[in-house]
Amino acid sequence: MGNIFLLTLCMGAATYLPRFLPLFFFSRKQLPPWLTTWLDFIPVAILSSLILPALVTGGSPRHLDIVTPELAAAVPTLVFALKTRSLGGTVVAGMGIYWLVQRIFS
């Protein structure tokens, strides 16, 4: 199993470099305003691109699947987040909503 240790270290390097290099270079440079504006849109873009496919696609190969408890629970969770703006509250409420929705789906 010595192989696994070596593999883990190489995987560690492969995950570390994309995390570290931009931090290192961009934290020391004055960025042009357009790039700052562009980067300002990255959080919202990344979050949306992570969330939506996970809610409306499934299977392998991936296909559209919009009748899922995940999507059904997302709507009230989104409303709760918009109303309360509470991260912890939304996490707990989302869990409860998902638990209920799963009961309905099954």
Add this chain to the structure above:
Amino acid sequence: MQAGSVEKWNWAVIREGAAAAWPICLGYLPIGLAFGVVAQKAGLGLVEIGLMSLVVFAGSSQFIAVSMLGAGAGFLPIVITTFTVNLRHLLMSSALAVHLRSAGKGWIALFGYGVTDESFAFNMSLFRQGNWGWRHALVVNHVSNFAWFASSIIGGLGGSLIPPGSFGIDYALPAMLICLLVFQLRGPVYVIVALVSGIAAVLVSLILPGNAYVIIASVAAATTGLFLSKKTGTEKRET
């Protein structure tokens, strides 16, 4: 509001960072448990499971690596897959960098180790709210890493005894991401960028295998946002 100084290390910073991190930890718990169970079934020992969670700290890559190992894949394909799956962090670290101007090189090296989808989105929201320095963010990163490490060890020990889906805990992470998305909707342009990114991601994900859709959709949507803000003259400067 907060006692911990943004300017220097003190106990209050560590306390506040650790206390704020609980939604991320709760979200990691079911996934870490599941990883421990899967890895243990694939023949990894507890030390190997723990080490992988500590060193790699990337959920999807670890699941993929373990399943590739189980399928007898070679060393290089696993490392290359890990690298491509995590390329999206290039974008996240680029956006985080503005907030680490005052951090020394060593701290930046340590910070990079803990950048995940969740800690990135979480810290970006809190940086914007103010009273949140890179030290707070660093504590959040490492507390989350510990939660990931600990839950994967517990999963490796006996996670199969815990019924999957208890208390709807599988939804902790999606719910957190939804709320963090809400925090980022700071005006009409951001809503448009979110819609463009989400729809593009779904379309690309149906065409391309893997998770390249995150990068492709995010770059396209952020560029759309840049042009929209130029046109409407609502370009906002950071810091």
